[in-house]
Amino acid sequence: MDIINLQNLNLYYNYDSRFKTICVCLYFSFPINEKYIPELSILTQMMQKTSASYPTEEEFAYYLKSIYDTSFSITSSRIGKVQCLRVSVSFINPKYIKEDINIVEKAINFLYESLLYPNFSIDNLELEKNILTQFHNNTYNNKTKYASVRFTEEMYKNEVQSINANGTVESVKNVTIESIKEAYTYLINSPCYIFVTGDTPIKPICDELNKYDLSVFRKYELTSELEFIDNYKKDINQVVEIVEEQDINQTIMFIGYRSDIRRNTKYRFAYSFLSAMLGEYFHSTLFQVVREKYNLAYSIGSSTLINKGAIHVFARISKDNIEFAKKLIFEEIEKYQDGDIDDKTFELTKSSRINDILKNGDSPFNPLYDLQEELMGCGKISDEIIINNITNLTKEDIVEVANMLVLDTIYILKGRA
Amino acid sequence: MEKITNEFLQESYYKSTLPNGLTVILFPKPLIKRSYAMLTVKYGSIHQEFKINGSDEIISTPAGVAHFLEHKMFEMPNKVDASNLFAELGADVNAYTSHENTSYYFSTVMNFEKSLELLLDFVQTPYFIEESVEGEKKIIEQEIMSSLDKPSSVCYHGILRNLFEKNKVIDDIGGTKESINLINKDILQMCYNTFYHPSNMFLVIAGNFDLEKTLDLVKTNQENKDFNPYLNPVVINYFENNKVNKEYDSFMMDVNISSVSVGLKLDLYESTPQEILKIAVLFDFILEERFDYSSENYQKWLREQIIDYTFTFNFSLCKTHAYITIDGQAPDPNIFIDVIRKELLNIPNIKFNEERFTNFIRSHIAYQIRKFNSVEAIANALNDEAIDGTELFDKLLALQTLKFEDIKSVYKYFDKDSISSFVVLPKEN
Numbered sequence: 154m155d156i157i158n159l160q161n162l163n164l165y166y167n168y169d170s171r172f173k174t175i176c177v178c179l180y181f182s183f184p185i186n187e188k189y190i191p192e193l194s195i196l197t198q199m200m201q202k203t204s205a206s207y208p209t210e211e212e213f214a215y216y217l218k219s220i221y222d223t224s225f226s227i228t229s230s231r232i233g234k235v236q237c238l239r240v241s242v243s244f245i246n247p248k249y250i251k252e253d254i255n256i257v258e259k260a261i262n263f264l265y266e267s268l269l270y271p272n273f274s275i276d277n278l279e280l281e282k283n284i285l286t287q288f289h290n291n292t293y294n295n296k297t298k299y300a301s302v303r304f305t306e307e308m309y310k311n312e313v314q315s316i317n318a319n320g321t322v323e324s325v326k327n328v329t330i331e332s333i334k335e336a337y338t339y340l341i342n343s344p345c346y347i348f349v350t351g352d353t354p355i356k357p358i359c360d361e362l363n364k365y366d367l368s369v370f371r372k373y374e375l376t377s378e379l380e381f382i383d384n385y386k387k388d389i390n391q392v393v394e395i396v397e398e399q400d401i402n403q404t405i406m407f408i409g410y411r412s413d414i415r416r417n418t419k420y421r422f423a424y425s426f427l428s429a430m431l432g433e434y435f436h437s438t439l440f441q442v443v444r445e446k447y448n449l450a451y452s453i454g455s456s457t458l459i460n461k462g463a464i465h466v467f468a469r470i471s472k473d474n475i476e477f478a479k480k481l482i483f484e485e486i487e488k489y490q491d492g493d494i495d496d497k498t499f500e501l502t503k504s505s506r507i508n509d510i511l512k513n514g515d516s517p518f519n520p521l522y523d524l525q526e527e528l529m530g531c532g533k534i535s536d537e538i539i540i541n542n543i544t545n546l547t548k549e550d551i552v553e554v555a556n557m558l559v560l561d562t563i564y565i566l567k568g569r570a
Numbered sequence: 571m572e573k574i575t576n577e578f579l580q581e582s583y584y585k586s587t588l589p590n591g592l593t594v595i596l597f598p599k600p601l602i603k604r605s606y607a608m609l610t611v612k613y614g615s616i617h618q619e620f621k622i623n624g625s626d627e628i629i630s631t632p633a634g635v636a637h638f639l640e641h642k643m644f645e646m647p648n649k650v651d652a653s654n655l656f657a658e659l660g661a662d663v664n665a666y667t668s669h670e671n672t673s674y675y676f677s678t679v680m681n682f683e684k685s686l687e688l689l690l691d692f693v694q695t696p697y698f699i700e701e702s703v704e705g706e707k708k709i710i711e712q713e714i715m716s717s718l719d720k721p722s723s724v725c726y727h728g729i730l731r732n733l734f735e736k737n738k739v740i741d742d743i744g745g746t747k748e749s750i751n752l753i754n755k756d757i758l759q760m761c762y763n764t765f766y767h768p769s770n771m772f773l774v775i776a777g778n779f780d781l782e783k784t785l786d787l788v789k790t791n792q793e794n795k796d797f798n799p800y801l802n803p804v805v806i807n808y809f810e811n812n813k814v815n816k817e818y819d820s821f822m823m824d825v826n827i828s829s830v831s832v833g834l835k836l837d838l839y840e841s842t843p844q845e846i847l848k849i850a851v852l853f854d855f856i857l858e859e860r861f862d863y864s865s866e867n868y869q870k871w872l873r874e875q876i877i878d879y880t881f882t883f884n885f886s887l888c889k890t891h892a893y894i895t896i897d898g899q900a901p902d903p904n905i906f907i908d909v910i911r912k913e914l915l916n917i918p919n920i921k922f923n924e925e926r927f928t929n930f931i932r933s934h935i936a937y938q939i940r941k942f943n944s945v946e947a948i949a950n951a952l953n954d955e956a957i958d959g960t961e962l963f964d965k966l967l968a969l970q971t972l973k974f975e976d977i978k979s980v981y982k983y984f985d986k987d988s989i990s991s992f993v994v995l996p997k998e999n
Contacts, residue, residue: 171601172943173579214864219929222936245936249579280873287878291899294825296719400824400997402715435653435663445651448708451716469716501657504680508660511679514603515945568719 154520159359160367164347166355167520173249175351176517177261177358178241179268179370182379182528183343185236185313191320191328192336195281196271197227197238199333203277205270220259221245225267232529233381233416233460234313238340240268246352257353261361269369271337273330282325289322296401296566297469304407304465304564307395312385314461344373346528350517373528381529382415383461387561394563401568404475408466408482409564412557416459417531420557422542423550427489428457428464429502430551436501438485439466447481449474464558472568479563489555494548506543510536571596571785576963581942583952583962586785590792591769591800595952596784597776597962599945605682605777606945608675608953609693612772613639613765615745616669616738616890619806622764628806632752633738634710634745635761637667641706642758643674643693652692661685667743670888671957677946682779683787690773690791696762698755707750714744721829721994722897724821728992729831729895735815736808739891768792769800772956776949807890812837812983814990818907822997827878828903829994832910836892836983843959847968850887852980853894855930857883859922860913861896867913876905889958903993911989918981924974931969938966 157164207213217223223244230237242264244256292299302317309315319325349358389411414420432439432455443453452469470478488494513519514536526534575582583597615637619630643665644652656663661678674693678685717723731740744750775784812835838846860867861883871877881898896914900906941947948962955962 171599173939174943210869211864211866214862215926215929218864218933222933222940245939249939251578283875284872284879287880287899290826291878291880294721294827294829294899401719403712403719434657435651436657444709448705449712451709451712469712471712471715497654501654504660505657505662508662508679512604512677514679 154524155355157355157359159347159362161372162345162347162367162370163372164349164355164359164362165521165524167348167350167517168352168355169350169517170352171515172351172517173246174243175246175257175353175358176241176243176349177264177362178239178348179264179345180348180373181238181240181340181343181345182235182373183339184379185231185234185316186339187316189332189336189339190316190318191285191324192332193229193236193340194319195278195285195325195328196333196336196340197229198281198284199273199277200267200271201225201227203272203274204267205272206266208272208274217263220254220256220263221250223256223260223263225263229318231318233383235379235381240264257357258361261358265365273333273337275330278328278330278333282328285319285325286322288319289325296399297405300405300407300564300566303395303397303566304409304562307393307564308409308562312387313383314458341369342371344379345370346373348518348521375528375530381460381531382417384415386413387411389559389561392560392563394565396565396567398567398569400570401566402570403469404472404568405566406468406470406475406478407562407564408479408560409562410464410466410558411561412462412464412554412559414459414462414554414557416529420554421459422539423546423554424462424464425457425459426502426506426543426546427551427554428455429506430494430498431455431464431485431489432466434502434505436498436505438495438498439482441498442485443468443478443481447477449478449481475565475567486555486558489551490558492548492552494551499548499551503543503546507540510539510543574961574963576966579939579942579963579966584781588768588789588792590797591767592788592792593772593956594785594788595772595774595956596779596781597774597945597948597952598779598781599777599948602777602945603679604677604945605679605775605779606675606677606949607686607689607773607775608673608949609689609773610671610673610771610953610956611693611766612671612770612957613761614668614670614672615741615743616807617765617805618738618741620764620803621806622801622803624802629760631757631761632745632749633741634743634750635753635757636672637744638706638710638750638753639758639762640665640667640672640674641710642698642703643696645697645702646692646695647697652688655688655692656685659685659688663689669739669743669891673953675949677777683784686775686784686787687791690788693766694795696759696766698758700755703753703755703758707753710744710750711747714742714747714750717742717744721823721825724823725829725831725897725992725994726895728819728821728994729833729990730893732816732819732990732992733814733833733835733893734808734810734891737810737891738808739888763798764801764803767797767800770803772953774949774952774956776945776952809839809890810835810837812985812988814988817990818992820993820995822995825994825996827899827901828996829897830900830903830906830991831895831897832907832914832989832991834894834914834984835988835990836894838887838892839890844964844968846887846958847960847964848972848976849980850885851934851965851968851972852977853885854934855927855977856917856922856980857885857894858930859926860917860920871909875901876909903995907991907993911991914984914989915986917984922974922977927974927977931972934969935966938969
């Protein structure tokens, strides 16, 4: 990947001949700030629907369709205590368009104008506030989401992790045009860099970008003050178990474990691998035992929050099998802690994990993931490094990290039916 | 091998039918790392009644057999689980069942040829034992239960039951708790023998593989297997006219807002696959103009709180049934139904704008081009088109040749007798 200095910003360029689209993105990173949570959620929606040049959603969408369905999007993600926003425009490579519409110029102009000349009308703000309120109220109807939100609220009470990216119904009410403008300033002043990928020489893209004043953006420095890792340690004196009931057919259970492992520790690969062995594949232990051997569930799995050191186990079961399923999950984790690890599961997870990493190579954004790791201050990483680490893992490594697991919270949304 | 090329897109794929009847469709993308292969059986949830070998006897099976078979195919002799064998090779495997077909697929960067052989072998190795069939019922029951807790899923099945009377599309793909309890290993074996024949299957591969070597591998694999003669199943399809079965129905759930689905039943059985492609594009245009988030209507209804952000529309077109649904949550389901119904009936009176039509065509051409960014999207498109009886590039061609005046040809489908609605209402505490 090439690095180009463009008006003091770093532009990372990944030439990739495999795709028929070109993507130009700006990445902003900033600390998660409770003050601006609902504002940023609403702001990104407003900016994806209208701008000063296209003040209604119809006009905004119609223009994008007219330039061969160019997509403009703002996606938000969280890494530890940092929120990252990707503002991107993706358009068809001009070589696949028969008419001469100068799509590169139009798409980049659209990106710049949407970002720097937003439309903060009261009417649009009120509409977005309504939508976000509906979104919150709707959580009750999506039982898996409801259970996940409640589990997160309980397990991470008073921690950054528990801050809902969309705020709360109450906080949405307090959003004003002024607070939206403040949040916008917070976003625009945060460090950023540019990423370009596609089957194109970089010069015409840089020429287009250079038509605009990019000095309004702040350069992302490697010595950034951003805290990507959430090192908060909770004293767990007692496992919290919460049972709620609803008039539903199936019971949803979340089990949360913590550890002191983080992305920047030597245990990171073993920890992610442990979660994969437990419940990320069909051959994984919990799938094989809870679903295949005892036929208790259709869905059972696990996931890791590596920036937080947590592992979550999830299952959808009949209410009659709650205790049995819990017992089986605890027993299997204890077996890991005691060193009773099945050779086959261990080897199958290695090959599956390596295949996943290799498949990532087909994403035009793959070089960016390595770059992000570096920008997070976690050192250089590549597919090769990850594969080597996975290959060299031993069962002892897995036992070691399994013994770092501390059970924290069990949340059960129990069906009455 | 027949080569099918689109010069404009600079893309080609290859087709061949083997002596045993298996159709093989190969789309090499040498610069992509992964390969994606999908083996499809033209047997889905609606194929519940059929005749075989020219007999007049109708064989009836419980709802959910195709889906049950999909689950059980992964179990191989000697307690071997096919998904574990794929994992050993470093490949991901999965499967799904739809109304019309069952597809088994894998993707991998490593051991492509071994994985391909495994795909062919596990789908062509039936192995059903009573004990594991009984165990699977409990798993599938949990799968069914989870969809019964989703208001959108309940609404979807509700509107299908309102629109259709006899067509088997009204049955959930997984069946019901009662219907799966009627399934046993003999039924599974009989349905396997009837439908899982190479003549009723096709294999699609897209990605990084050697064309000749791959075709040879498939040929050799198939030549080394004995297949019973094809039973030539004739499925009893219920082609219904455009009149709905029921105009309205509702169901109560533990939710805090109503979910609504308004459906329009379509009768398109007489059309050829190419005609249907064009009709589909025209419906897409009309639906986008009147119901898409970028439409004037959507913005108005959203502001008036007739709809909310969950509002969406769906157009489904299969050989035996076709329908449109317009769905979403609604503070007042009666207003939602009234507004959408009026809008559907008013479509023949609307003066559509030609410039917007041109723009629509442009954006859909872009959508077709974007498909070629992903081997999964390519393989899935090839799969869908093989089921529909069209070719991969036909849609692009249809888009390039459609005329604005063609819109009028679909006005006749917006008929008051074709509209139905279904509502999920909040249960009172």
